[in-house]
Amino acid sequence: MNRFIIAVVMLLIAGIICGCEIFTVTAYSVDYKEDLDTVKRLMEEESYYDAYKLSEKTIESWQKAARHLDKYLYHDYIDDITVKMSALPVYAQNEDTQAVNAQVEEIKKQLTSLKESELPYMHNIL
């Protein structure tokens, strides 16, 4: 009976960790997609300095978020997003709207893929 309780506790721990992972990944994915959309909008409105400042702020907070995400996801995926995000302030400084847009879309796709691949859909399970 003791072992049964241990088994149930371990299942609960696994369940809680999975819940935390899905919650964290989804929340970060949604938050950063919003920030990236704002950077894109600011570039289109030719507020290059604001876009530069926001992209700097975004990458700073992403680096903190990456530490949490590293606990749950493959570090290579997170590093790839970090590298792509690091290019945004440079593009914004150069007032290169097209490059920012392309980069933002790419990062958004990766964030969506991170979130989607952790959800228990049939295609992910299979």
Next chain:
Amino acid sequence: MLILILRTVLLYFFVIMAVRIMGKRQLSEMQTTELVITLIIADIASIPMQNTSQPLLTGVIPILILISAEIIISIIMMKSSKIRNLICGKPEVLINDGNLCQNTLRALRLTTEDLCVQLRQLGVYNLNDVQFCIIEPNGKLSVQLKPEKRSPNCEQLSIAVQDTGIEAVIISDGELLKNSMKLCNVDKDWINQVLSKEGLSKDEVMIMTANRLKEYSIIRKV
């Protein structure tokens, strides 16, 4: 590299804990489920140990789930013989009252040579000596010899035998083994008495065994 060392140490203790939680059954004769679990755990634990870009949790979570599943399945198997038979299989009679069950042998894809090899390992060299032979779910054979081939025991020979209880190691490499002392019903005072009679200190003893009748033997360290 430091991360590799830390991960290996963490996973080492985690896998030991996993095997301990699964219980003693895991360490002796393995059932089908236990063999599968052991192989998978070994494999799962080794991947995040080597690949530092993979989160440790991707190794820990599957192991937690496997241990839980194993414990729950073993509890269910304990309660239901149908599920036990389904998962582990059931014992099959290979020799029934001296007759070889050829259909069972064919069904189990066992040749008579395989059977003879296993019987020889159990000290049975003649198939005709066997009354019953059962293959257990773990693949081992249980054999009962024909009555005329069995060794007689003391009861059958009307020989009175003194019950000495278990012969247990009470000092191993100078260290007192408390569990064994309980088993053979001796205490520290008695051991000290014996050692002083032999002119030895505890640290000079390689191995000391005793039984309930306080019969003992000592091997000194060299």
